[in-house]
Amino acid sequence: MYFTTYTMIREALAACTGEQEVDLGDGGDHADLASTIAFRLAKVRKTAPARIAAGIAAELAPSLATHDITVEALGPYINFRFGQRYVAEAVREALAPGYGGLPEKQQKVCIEHTSANPNGPLHVGHIRNSILGDSLARAFAKAGYPLEVQYYVNDMGRQIAIVAWGFDNLGMARNEGEKGDHYVARVYIAANRAIEADPEIKAGIDARMAAIEQGDPETVRRFRTAVELCLGGIKATLADLHIGHDRFMWESDFVRNRHMAGVIQRIALLPEAKNEGTLSVDLSAFGFEKEYVIRRSDGTSVYAARDLAYHEWKAGNFDVNIDVLGADHKLIGAQLQCTLRLLGEQPPEIVHFEFVSLPEGSMSTRAGMFVSADALIEEVTARALEEVTVRRPDLSIEERSAIARSVAVGAIRYDIIRVSPEKSTVFDWKEALNFERQSAPYIQYAHARACSILEKAGGFEPEFAFATGEEIALAKHIALFPRVIAQVVEERRPHLLSVYARECADLFNTFYRYNPVLKSEGATRNSRLTLVRAAQNTLKEALETLGIDALESM
């Protein structure tokens, strides 16, 4: 309803003014939509903006009135207000299952996210990547795109060689009940300490790097065992956070299947290539100071070579490729894009996010300085269970635990997604454990309240007679949901959805406070129940697109 109404008004304005761009935007408190085109026309026509606005409003009023839209000039602003017909139709649309979904698209989309090195568990910095990527993926799916989500497994880097060395030489046993990723981290940290103490060990690491590149079976087996041990733990953490990947792409596969060799060959033929011991690409013409190294002087490949092969493969298999990467990858990401362009391949789009640090400094797996996602989930779940137990002593421990898990995952996901990715943040336990505020539980609670009303009401005949300010404000906001999904996808900014969902909950709570539903009668009761159903459905769809459970009771 929103899209068709917007388009209709835009076209009416264009026809009336003869302008292509009609400066039509949100009207804030003043209107549902407003145009500021009179300012621009004032210059050309040498007439006061208010006079122009009044003229346009008068001209458009009769035809828009037939669509139940009023036009009014207020000074230089042309304000459009939607009437009952819009509100009724918007609520009707919002009753449908899957509301907010957009028409099916043809372009195949691949979103790569998380892709953390398998040398330890995910920490609270990694999950900013995971949550951003997963929310974006959910939005793309809702917007009708065929989608594949990938995790690129760096299974042959120096870190993994260090882990493999640690397993071979340190004789560290796995603790009782220890997750694989935490065990791998312990070995990795200890191995790094050993290297610091004895630099001679480095030769053993280098030997493993060369062996893995040559595909030495025993080395491959040892690396793979370590990586799979770690990846199993990472997958479990991601599953706890409602995050899944369709495919895990192993870096070493691009070496084994000769894909990387092909890319290196093509790079060597570029005019920008420099083959002087190392193979590198001179990107100085594109503003990069440092050369982009592809192959070491000893003939082994560096990460960049495998990454180029992976992205070349992706370019050939998908129409849109999106990588979610931390700010530390900005330079290499740009170098990768630039080099792919030189090769004539479509480079990926990169969605960057800034760092999450601890109050005592940056996180580092190697130094063992991080707060793991598992620890965060455990703490927040325990805190949520306390809260549920206070509020709902009537429920069984199983029911309370299930609610606590949903609340905890929602709180974590929401806390991370609500902040714009370009802002760096400092992790704060106190804040993470507090959900009496702008949070997922607040939105989940509004949804649960709506469910409770609907359950108590039983059956009803849908009606669409809305009268109070709270009813209309809620209905009009519900109507914006498909637009928000479109925006999230177009701008690759899922945090817009978190803002929208919270606003929906705000408006529902205000409606709830002033508009008794079950105690009203006749058309009012049916209309309000219809609106509650629409709000419940919208909140549910919005929450699920954010990867948060829409609880029916809490």
Add this chain to the structure above:
RNA sequence: GGACCUGUGGCUUAGCCAGGAUAUAGCGCCGGGCUUCUAACCCGGAUGCCGGGGGUUCGAAUCCCUCCAGGUCCGCCA
């Protein structure tokens, strides 16, 4: 030193790319509201030279320049 990102009430934060009408919310603070559909809620109040300075524009939190502060990167690591 260079490149990129950030700076909005005491704290956290939306809006900035596509400039417009009194700058968005939350926490905290002050004052109200549960015999009423779940108070993880609602209502009212105080708190802002939108980092500083210059510029463009009828109009700047938003665009440009500059300075200051914080983060990130600049490896034959990934």
